[in-house]
Amino acid sequence: MIESLVVTVNNKKIEIPYGTTLLQLSKQFASDFHFPILLATVDGTFRELSYVISKDSTIEFFDLNSRIGNRTHIAGLTFLLYVAVKSLYGENENVIVQHSLDKGIYIETTFPINEEKVMAIESKMRQFVNMDLEIAKVSVERVSAIHYFENIGDLPKANIMKYNTNTFITLYRLGNYYNYFYQQMPTSTGLLEDFKLTYLNKKGFILQFPTIYSNNTITEYKHHPHMFQVFQECHEWAKLMHIENVADLNYVVSRGKIGDLIRMDETLQSNRLLNVAREIEKQKEDKKIILLAGPSSSGKTTTTMKLCMYLRSLGLNPKMISMDDYFVERIHTPKNAKGEPDYECFEAVDHQMLNEQVAALLAGKTVKAPVYNFIEGKKEFKKDLVLAKDDILLIEGIHALNPKVLVDIPSKNKYKIYLSALTELNLDNHNRFPTTDNRLLRRIVRDNRTRGYSVEETLEIWPNVRRGEEQYIFPYQDEADVTINTALIYELGVLKTYGEPLLYSVSEHSPYYEEARRLLNMLRLILPVASEAIPDDSIIREFIGGSCFHD
Numbered sequence: 001m002i003e004s005l006v007v008t009v010n011n012k013k014i015e016i017p018y019g020t021t022l023l024q025l026s027k028q029f030a031s032d033f034h035f036p037i038l039l040a041t042v043d044g045t046f047r048e049l050s051y052v053i054s055k056d057s058t059i060e061f062f063d064l065n066s067r068i069g070n071r072t073h074i075a076g077l078t079f080l081l082y083v084a085v086k087s088l089y090g091e092n093e094n095v096i097v098q099h100s101l102d103k104g105i106y107i108e109t110t111f112p113i114n115e116e117k118v119m120a121i122e123s124k125m126r127q128f129v130n131m132d133l134e135i136a137k138v139s140v141e142r143v144s145a146i147h148y149f150e151n152i153g154d155l156p157k158a159n160i161m162k163y164n165t166n167t168f169i170t171l172y173r174l175g176n177y178y179n180y181f182y183q184q185m186p187t188s189t190g191l192l193e194d195f196k197l198t199y200l201n202k203k204g205f206i207l208q209f210p211t212i213y214s215n216n217t218i219t220e221y222k223h224h225p226h227m228f229q230v231f232q233e234c235h236e237w238a239k240l241m242h243i244e245n246v247a248d249l250n251y252v253v254s255r256g257k258i259g260d261l262i263r264m265d266e267t268l269q270s271n272r273l274l275n276v277a278r279e280i281e282k283q284k285e286d287k288k289i290i291l292l293a294g295p296s297s298s299g300k301t302t303t304t305m306k307l308c309m310y311l312r313s314l315g316l317n318p319k320m321i322s323m324d325d326y327f328v329e330r331i332h333t334p335k336n337a338k339g340e341p342d343y344e345c346f347e348a349v350d351h352q353m354l355n356e357q358v359a360a361l362l363a364g365k366t367v368k369a370p371v372y373n374f375i376e377g378k379k380e381f382k383k384d385l386v387l388a389k390d391d392i393l394l395i396e397g398i399h400a401l402n403p404k405v406l407v408d409i410p411s412k413n414k415y416k417i418y419l420s421a422l423t424e425l426n427l428d429n430h431n432r433f434p435t436t437d438n439r440l441l442r443r444i445v446r447d448n449r450t451r452g453y454s455v456e457e458t459l460e461i462w463p464n465v466r467r468g469e470e471q472y473i474f475p476y477q478d479e480a481d482v483t484i485n486t487a488l489i490y491e492l493g494v495l496k497t498y499g500e501p502l503l504y505s506v507s508e509h510s511p512y513y514e515e516a517r518r519l520l521n522m523l524r525l526i527l528p529v530a531s532e533a534i535p536d537d538s539i540i541r542e543f544i545g546g547s548c549f550h551d
Contacts (some may be wrong), residue, residue, distance in 0.1 A: 002018045003017070003018055004016065004017055004018060005017075005018055005020070005053060005054075005055065005056050005057070006056045007025070007053060007056065007057050007058070007059050008057070008058045008059065009025070009029060009058075009059045009060070009061070010029070010032070010060075014028075016053065018054070019052055019053070019054070020052070020053050021049065021050060021051065021052055021053070022040045022042070022047060022048070022049040022050070022051045022053065022059070022061075023049035023050065023187055025053065025059070026040070026049060026061055029061055032061075033061070033063040033065075034063065034065060034216055035063035035064045035065060035069075035194060035210070035216070036063060036064075036190075036191040036193070037049070037061045037062065037063050037191075038062060038063055038064060038069045038072045038073055038076075038186050038191055039061070039062045039068060039069055039072050039184055039186075040059055040060060040061045040062065041059065041060045041062075041514075042057050042058075042059055043057050043058055044058075044509075044511070044513075044514075045514065046068060046184055046514050047184075048137065048184050048185060048186075048187060049186070049187040050137060050187050064194065064209070064210060065210070065212055065216055066212070067212070067463075068184070068514075070209075070211060070212065071183050071184075072183060072184050072185060072186060073186070073192065073194070073209060074105070074183075074209065075181045075183040075184070075185055075186075076135065076185055076186040076189075076191065076192045077125075077192055077195050077207060077209060078095075078097060078181070078207075078430050079135065079172060079174055079177075079179050079181070079185070079430075080125050080128060080129070080174070080189055080192055081095055081107065081121070081125060081207065082094070082095055082177065082179060082430060083128065083174050083175055083177050084121050084124040084125045084128065085109065085121060086177060087124060088120060088121060088124055089111060091152070092110075092153070093109065093110050093111050094109070094110045094153075094154070094429060095107050095108070095109055095110075095429070095430070096108045096109070096110070096429045096430075097426065097429065097430050097431070097432055098204070098231070098235070098426075099231050099422065099423070099426075099432065099435065100432075100434065100435060100436075101206060101223075101224065101227065101228060101231075102206070102208075102219075102221055102222050102223070102224060103208060103209075103211055103213065103214045103218075103219050103221075104198070104206040104207055104208035104209065104221065105206065105207045105432070106200065106204055106205075106206055106228075106231075107204055107205055107206070107207050108203050108204035109203070109204065112202050112203070113199070113202060113203070113204070113205065114199070114202065115199040118197050118198075118199040118205045119197075121197060121205075122195075122196070122197040125192075125195070125197075126193075128189045129189050129190060129192055129193050130190075131189065131190075132188050132189060132190030133174060133175060133188060133189045133190075134174075134187070134188050135172055135173070135174050135185055135186055135187055135188055135189065136172065136173040136174075137170060137171075137172055137185070138170070138171050138172070138173055138178075139168050139169070139170055139171075140168065140169065140171055141167065141168055141169075142161060142164060142166055142167060142168065142169050145161060145169055145171060145178075145180065146158045146161050146162065148178060149161065149180075154428075154429065156244070156245045156247060156428040156429050157179075157180060157428040157429065157430070159245075159247035159248075159251075159428075160245065160246055160247040160250075160427055160428050160525055161180070162247070163247070163250060163524075163525045163526075163527070164524075164525060172185050174189070179430060180428075180430075180431075181430070181431060182427065182431050182518075182521055182522055183431075183518075194209055194210050194218070195207065195208065195209045195218070196208040196209075196218050198221045200223070206221050208221060213467075213470040224477060224478055225478075226418070226477070226478065226480060226482070226483040227420075227422075227477060227483055229483075230422060230483045230484075230485050231422055231485075234422060234424045234485055234487075234489075235424065237268065237489075238424050238425070238489060241261065241264070241489070243261070243425070243489060244425075245425055245426055245427065245428055245429075246425055246426070246427050246428075246433070246492065246525060246526055247428070248425075249425060249489070249490065249492070249493065249526070249527075250525075250526065250527045253493060253527040253528075253529060254527060258490060258493070258529055258530075258533070259533040261489065261490050262488075262490055262529075262533045262534055263533070265488050265489050265490055266488070266534075266535055266538055269486075269488065269538075269539070270306075270537075272484060272485075273303065273306055273307055273310060273484065274310050276307065276310075276417065276482055276484065277307055277310035277311050277313075277314055278314065279482070280311065280316075280392070280415055281311070281314040281315070281316060283415070284316060284390070284392065286412045286413060287392070287412075287413065287414070287415040288362055288387065288391075288392055288393060288413050289358065289362075289392075289393050289395065289406065289409060289413050289414045289415070290307075290318075290392060290393065290394045290395070290414075290415050290416075290417065291395050291396075291400040291401060291405070291406075291414055291415070291416045291417065292304055292307075292394065292395070292396045292397075292400055292416075292417045292419060293396070293397065293398060293399070293400035293401045293416075293417075293418060293419070293473060293476070293480075294418060294419030294420050294473070294486075295420060295439060295469040295473050295474070296439060296443060296465050296469065297421065297439040297440070297442040297443040297446065297543070298419045298420050298421050298439065298486050299419060299421065299486035299539035299542055300396055300419055301396075301542060301549065302486075302537075302538075302539045302541070302542040302547060302549055303419055303484065303486060303539065304320065304394055304396050305549040306537060306549070307394070307417075308320065308394065311392060315390060316390055316391075316392050317388065317390050317391045317392065318391070318392050318393075318394050319385065319387070319391055319392070319393055319394070320393075320394045320395075320396070321369060321385070321393065321394075321395055321396075322395075322396055322397060323349055323354065323395060323396065323397025323398070323399060323400065324372055324397060325369070325370050325371050325372045325379070326349050326350045326351070326353060326354045326370060326372070326379070327343070327348055327349060327350070327372050327379070328347075328348060328349065328350050329377065329378050329379070330376075330377025330378065331377070333348055333377075334347045334348060344398060344464075344468035344471075344472055345468075345471075345472070346399055346402065346404065346472065349397070349399060350379075351404070351405060353370075354395075354405070354406065355405075355406055355407065355408050355409070357369065357385075358393070358395075358406055358409055359408055359409060361385065361386065361387045361393060362387065362409065362413060364386075364387070365386070366384050366385065366386040367384070367385050367386070368381040368382075368383070368384060368385075369381070369383050369384075369385040371383065398468070398469075398472055398473055399472060400416070401416050401418060401473075401476040401477065401479040401480055402472070402476050402479075403476070403479060415481050416479055416480045416481050416482075417480060417481065417482055417483075417484060418477045418479075418480035418482070418483045418484070419483075419484050419486050420435070420477075420483070420484075420485065420486065421435060421438050421439050421442065421485070421486045421487040422435055422485045422487050423435045423437075423438040423487050423492075424485075424487060424489050425489065425492060427522065427525060433492065433522060435487070436466070437519065437522070438487060438491070438492070438495070440458075440462060440519075441495040441499045441519065441523075442495065442540075442543045443458055443462070443465075443543075444458045444459075444499055444502055444503070445495065445498045445499050445502065445543045445544060446542065446543040446544075448502055449543075449544070449545055454505065455502050455503055455505060455506050455512070455516060456506060456510055456512045459512040459515055459516070460512070486539050488538070488539065488540055490529055491529075491540050492523075492526050493526055493527055493528055493529030494529045494531060494534070494540055494544060495523075495543075496523045496526045496527075496528050496529070497528040497529060497530065497531070498543075498544050499519075499523065500520065500523050500524075500528075503516045503519055503520050503523070504516075504520070531544055531546070534546075536548040537549065
């Protein structure tokens with residue numbers, strides 16, 4: 001009988017008794033981490049800390065200062081919050097996880113709240129943290145789980161489980177409560193001490209926590225009114241369509257009614273953009289410069305092209321330039337901390353030239369606008385540009401909303417647009433489909449189609465893309481005159497159709513296998529949506545192909 005094992009942790013080999021759990025082993029390495037250890041990989045596979053080590057292995061631990069640890073932390077906090085609300089306000093009350101907002105998540109309740117109630121919920125959560133209650137993992141028959149959630153009135157969770165074909169599924173138990181999550185969980189409430197609740201309105205509050213983008217601290221909550229309003233409008237429309245979660249979307253697909261939903265959603269999307277064009281036309285005497293920014297895969301190109309079309313229909317003559325054409329010469333590109341060229345930093349763009357040329361255009365002068373040669377790494381001046389009376393200039397780029405851009409141009413001459421794909425649907429009341437994952441799936445599909453990138457190549461660069469967004473795009477979203485949501489209520493089914501086969505290509509030996517599997521675990525609950533009914537001017541066509549503005 002095996003009595004001991006040799007495991008490698010942080011390149012250090014140690015001997016442990018056979019049958020040691022990851023939780024027991026993690027205590028030897030707790031001092032190496034800023035936050036409690038939440039999760040581990042065993043030979044490259046993610047395991048919860050309840051996992052029993054049964055063979056010689058290579059182990060890596062994670063706290064919340066990692067993407068996977070952060071997701072685990074959020075899942076644990078959501079369960080803790082759910083139990084706290086039930087304990088305080090009764091079995092019939094619930095929390096509904098809505099969407100990200102600032103460095104936190106907006107949560108609504110099924111009952112009116114005030115600041116005192118939010119403080120009471122946080123106090124109860126901290127009481128459970130201090131009690132270090134076990135979060136137990138249990139396997140149950142899927143049908144039994146469906147009946148359980150139906151009996152407690154959690155129909156969104158019961159309905160989405162009907163699309164899970166496994167005979168047995170994993171639930172988590174905290175006290176007398178069971179719940180289901182699509183993410184690994186902490187083993188106890190004692191690991192969840194890092195959080196804060198901030199009251200927002202009588203319907204909801206913000207669940208805050210440290211992230212890798214907030215320097216491991218819980219920052220003071222900053223409200224983003226434009227973003228919040230857009231989310232609220234999207235949710236209200238979804239309610240009108242009786243589609244509040246993925247199970248509702250699946251119901252529409254299964255009844256063969258998805259074509260009607262696509263047409264309604266596309267009409268709504270087009271009307272939103274047309275209204276923006278009309279607003280610009282009303283101010284055409286002053287608003288000569290339209291600045292557009294948004295994170296990766298938010299549909300900037302299609303939105304810009306479509307906006308130009310609407311502006312032309314109103315008698316304006318839009319002309320476009322990209323801030324990418326104003327990159328500094330490659331030899332002058334700033335370097336990041338790793339010594340690599342940093343093309344996303346503010347200084348990578350020749351803002352002085354951009355400012356001078358736009359000022360000249362507003363003064364009625366003709367300029368030689370650059371086109372950046374990405375092969376040679378330098379600007380080439382090939383096209384003349386001038387603004388006539390009814391001309392309007394659209395400038396698209398990641399720094400477009402930064403107040404330091406076009407600093408010499410009066411604000412009355414600028415109209416700023418922020419674009420983002422704000423996912424309207426969650427899997428159920430407690431499991432989000434994050435906006436970031438929606439954009440990632442868009443990018444996986446597009447990168448493969450247009451650049452021949454593998455899923456792994458896209459996943460490799462995604463963390464750098466996200467860092468650039470957090471540093472150079474998100475801080476300036478409130479500078480916008482209008483925020484446009486470019487997500488479509490039906491698009492998760494389309495992204496499943498195109499993205500799922502690609503994700504299956506990732507080998508189990510790949511360092512990105514676990515991330516691909518995480519995305520697959522969410523997509524498998526969504527029914528596929530075919531693309532035949534999607535119009536050729538749709539934003540989603542930018543990613544799946546067939547766009548009248550691309551290809």
